[in-house]
Every structure is written in structure tokens, then in C-alpha cells.
Amino acid sequence: MTKPENNIFKVENNGKRPVILMSGYIGGYSVNADNLYRGIKQMENNEVTDCDILINCAGGSTIDGMTIGEFLEKSPINFHGIVTGMAASMAGVLLQFCNTRSSYKYGRIMTHKVQGGVRGESDQVRAYADLMDSEEENITAKFIERTGQTKETVAGWLKSGVNLWFNASKAKTANLIDTILETKKEAPKAPKNATVEELVNTYGTVFNSILEEYITEPQNEEENPIDNNMKKQILGVLGIAGMQNGLTENATDEAVLAELRNVVNAAKRATDAENELKEFKGKQAKLLVANMAKAGKITAAEIEQWEADAIENYNLVATAAERMTGKVDPNAGLNRKQTNPEDANLPAALKGREDWNHAKWMEEDPKGYEKLSISNPEAYEKIFNLQFNPED
Known part of the structure; x- marks a missing residue:
């Protein structure tokens, strides 16, 4: 039977700066050295100079992974590894083969000791253990080469039975990445004598601060009238909230301020709802992380950080928890017998x-x-x- 063509590494974007999504099991049907090699050659033929690799991957085969890494190193293309979710296990090693290494603010890198399993005669088991040790030596050497850390430090990243997680900040400190990608947006500034339309566009995300400026103290229309430019700004803000209610620049100050207070009250109700949602997320996060600790997937010292991360991105942490190994079974990997087909839990x-x-x-x-x-x-x-x- 002919194996169908797999286009996971198909070059797009007119060959200018293609993107590779690394999200499958490394060494599986979707992410393997053969497919990547074809993709690299296609890019080289298109004279591509730079390629982004977006990584959200739980790892996989060390043999396929190290082969992929060598392909990345030997190509003239500059590969830019970007952790968008997690670079766990072999995926974190592959990141070290990229020309540049970066992570989103909430990205994570996980390291652990090489794992595997085999069944057969005692000589086969011993030979397989030797192979695992050899693979771990290669991985250790790559971490040392790229991060500049000592062999003892890297050995601490590959402890038996431990999944060691680095958030973006800790990964940068350990030199597992070069940069953390953050977007900083400055608050907009309205032009002088702006039209209502310009104010609506400008103050779309910061109108609360404008509102508070005008209603901190009660206004007296006769003693302290609102000047025309201020009124235009307020009406613009009311338009943002959909609460202008037919008011024009000819409306009285009292009418304009009354509507402005309605907006503030609506904002307060939204804040209360947001606080309730935050409290609910906190309870969800605590329950998820408590179950992770109970299963031996994280240590007590890691609970606080994991709870904070779960509040920020519950789905990402839940996905990571599902893929973590938890407490180590000393017999893991030695019994590879398939589940009985009569078992109701068999896929x-x-x-x-x-x-x-x-x-x-x-x-x-x-x-x-x-x-x-x-x-x-x-x-x-x-x-x-x-x-x-x-x-x-």
C-alpha cells in the first residue's frame, strides 16, 4: 500500500518566510525526519533564508529528533524556534538546534531523563539500556553546547523520575532560550480638537480613565460648565459605550454627566462580573493543580507557580498535565502487552x-x-x- 503524501512541512507564504508547525509526536507519521528533510530541500530550492518553527509539542523519539536536529544545523537556512505552548522532552532539545530560540510569555520547556521500553531476552534489554544511555549523552552534550551550562547542571535537568518544567523566565535564565516575546501596547493619545469619531477610535480601550476625570467631583453647570471640547470627548466616550442616547453638543451639562455616570456604573458591574470570573478560575486552577500534585506530576514547591499559570491559561496547563508521566513505575516499559480486546476500555x-x-x-x-x-x-x-x- 502506497503511503500518502504528507504536507505538514509544505512551504507556503510564497517561499519568503515559511512556518513549520511542530505539534505532533516526534517520530510519528506527522513529524518525522523524512518529512522535514523534504521540506528543507523544498525551501532551499526556493532560496528561503529564514524559517520559523512554532513549537507546541510533547516530545517523542530521540533517534528521529536528533536526526531532525542535524538536518536543521546542516541547512544554510536560519531556523527560528518559537515556543508557543510547550517544548517538552525531545521538543525542548530540538529547540537547541535552532539559530534563534524564543518563547511566548507563557510558554514552557520541560526536560527529563530519556525514557523507553523493550521486551525480550536479557541481552536485548541490556543493549537497549546502553542505547538509551548513549542517546542521553548526546542530549546532554547538546544542552551543554548551546546553553553554556556545566555537565552537573544539565544532569540536574535530567533527573530520574522528574519532569522539570521551566517557565519562560526561568528558561531564559538557564539560557534555554534567547528571548521572551512580549507585546507592549501603549495607551492611545487623542489629537487636539478631535472629532467624535476620532475620540471613539482613540479611547476604545481606555475610556474608564477619561470618565473618572470628569465625575470625581459633582459638577455645577452654572459655576463650572463643561467646555465644548470636553463635551465632545465625553460624547465620544458615551458613543463607545453605546449610551449616547441622542445627546448632541447642545445637550445640557447635567444630561451629559448623567449619562456618563450610567457608563461608570455599567463599568463597575462589568468589574464585579470579572472578579467573580477570576474567583471561579482560581478555584478551577487549584483543583487541577491539586490533582497534579496528588498524582506525583509536580512537587509541593511547584504548586504555587502552576496555579498562577493555570489561572492565566487553564487549557494549556490541563493539556500539559495530561501528557506528564507522574509517579514512576519501576516496571514501566518492560511490559508492553496490549490490552485484551474484550476490555471495555480498549480504544x-x-x-x-x-x-x-x-x-x-x-x-x-x-x-x-x-x-x-x-x-x-x-x-x-x-x-x-x-x-x-x-x-x-
């Missing part, structure tokens, strides 16, 4: 295919295999590991 895609290995899936049903990697990554990774491919 539907595996029923009748319990004996299929990686090669069989790739030959008979590659698209189904890719869907399995998304719908049930744990089952997918178990099948993949049977190919004697240590994973990080």
Missing part, C-alpha cells in the same frame, strides 16, 4: 488490531494511525515504542 481503533506494530499500521492504515495519535496518544506511543525506539 475502538485497536479492536481487531491488537497485534499490529508500527510498521503494520504505516502500511495498512497510516491515516487511522495518525488519528490514533491524536485521540489516544498513550496507545499510540506504546505501539511506537515496540519498534525499539527510545523516547525522550
Whole structure:
């Protein structure tokens, strides 16, 4: 059966600055060295000089990963690795092969000891353990080379049974990234004698500060009238809130200020609702992180930081939690027996295919295999590991 063409690395953007999305399992059907090699050659033929790699990946095969890294290094193209969500495990190693390394403000990098599993005779198990040690030596050397850290420091990143997470700030301190990408937007300034339309466009996000300036103290229309330019600004702000209610520059100061107070009250109600939502998010975050700690996925010292991150981006932390290994099973990887097909928990895609290995899936049903990697990554990774491919 012919393997269908995979266009995950297809060069777009007219070849000027293409983007590679690294979000699948490294070494799986979607993200592998063969596909990346074809993509690099296509870009080189199009005379591409720079390419962004957006990384939100849980890792994968060290063998495919290190091969991909060498392809990146040997190409004349400048690759710019950007952590958009997480660069966990092998994905964090691949980041070190990029010419520049950066992360979004809430991005994360995770390191841990090389993992894998094999079954067979004792000599096979020992040989596989030697292979895992060799892969870890290569990864350690790359971290040392790119970060400038000592071997002892890097060894601390690869502790047995520990998933070590770096937020963007800690990653920069450890020199795992070069820069943190942040967007700083300055508050707009209205031009002098602005029209109502210009004020609406200018003060769309900062109108509360304008409102407060005009209603801090009660206004007396006769003793302290609002000048015409001020009134135009207030009417512009009311227009932003959809509460101008037919008022024009000929309206009395009292009428204009009354509507302005209505806007402030509406803003207060919105603030109260926002505080209630923040409290709800806080409770959700605490429950999620408490379950992570209970499962041994994080330490007590990490709880506070994880709670803060979960409040900011609950879905990202929940996804990371699902992919974390948790407490280490000393027998993990040595028992690769597939679940009995009568087991109600067996994924539907595996029923009748319990004996299929990686090669069989790739030959008979590659698209189904890719869907399995998304719908049930744990089952997918178990099948993949049977190919004697240590994973990080």
C-alpha cells in the first residue's frame, strides 16, 4: 500500500518566510525526519533564508529528533524556534538546534531523563539500556553546547523520575532560550480638537480613565460648565459605550454627566462580573493543580507557580498535565502487552488490531494511525515504542 503524501512541512507564504508547525509526536507519521528533510530541500530550492518553527509539542523519539536536529544545523537556512505552548522532552532539545530560540510569555520547556521500553531476552534489554544511555549523552552534550551550562547542571535537568518544567523566565535564565516575546501596547493619545469619531477610535480601550476625570467631583453647570471640547470627548466616550442616547453638543451639562455616570456604573458591574470570573478560575486552577500534585506530576514547591499559570491559561496547563508521566513505575516499559480486546476500555481503533506494530499500521492504515495519535496518544506511543525506539 502506497503511503500518502504528507504536507505538514509544505512551504507556503510564497517561499519568503515559511512556518513549520511542530505539534505532533516526534517520530510519528506527522513529524518525522523524512518529512522535514523534504521540506528543507523544498525551501532551499526556493532560496528561503529564514524559517520559523512554532513549537507546541510533547516530545517523542530521540533517534528521529536528533536526526531532525542535524538536518536543521546542516541547512544554510536560519531556523527560528518559537515556543508557543510547550517544548517538552525531545521538543525542548530540538529547540537547541535552532539559530534563534524564543518563547511566548507563557510558554514552557520541560526536560527529563530519556525514557523507553523493550521486551525480550536479557541481552536485548541490556543493549537497549546502553542505547538509551548513549542517546542521553548526546542530549546532554547538546544542552551543554548551546546553553553554556556545566555537565552537573544539565544532569540536574535530567533527573530520574522528574519532569522539570521551566517557565519562560526561568528558561531564559538557564539560557534555554534567547528571548521572551512580549507585546507592549501603549495607551492611545487623542489629537487636539478631535472629532467624535476620532475620540471613539482613540479611547476604545481606555475610556474608564477619561470618565473618572470628569465625575470625581459633582459638577455645577452654572459655576463650572463643561467646555465644548470636553463635551465632545465625553460624547465620544458615551458613543463607545453605546449610551449616547441622542445627546448632541447642545445637550445640557447635567444630561451629559448623567449619562456618563450610567457608563461608570455599567463599568463597575462589568468589574464585579470579572472578579467573580477570576474567583471561579482560581478555584478551577487549584483543583487541577491539586490533582497534579496528588498524582506525583509536580512537587509541593511547584504548586504555587502552576496555579498562577493555570489561572492565566487553564487549557494549556490541563493539556500539559495530561501528557506528564507522574509517579514512576519501576516496571514501566518492560511490559508492553496490549490490552485484551474484550476490555471495555480498549480504544475502538485497536479492536481487531491488537497485534499490529508500527510498521503494520504505516502500511495498512497510516491515516487511522495518525488519528490514533491524536485521540489516544498513550496507545499510540506504546505501539511506537515496540519498534525499539527510545523516547525522550
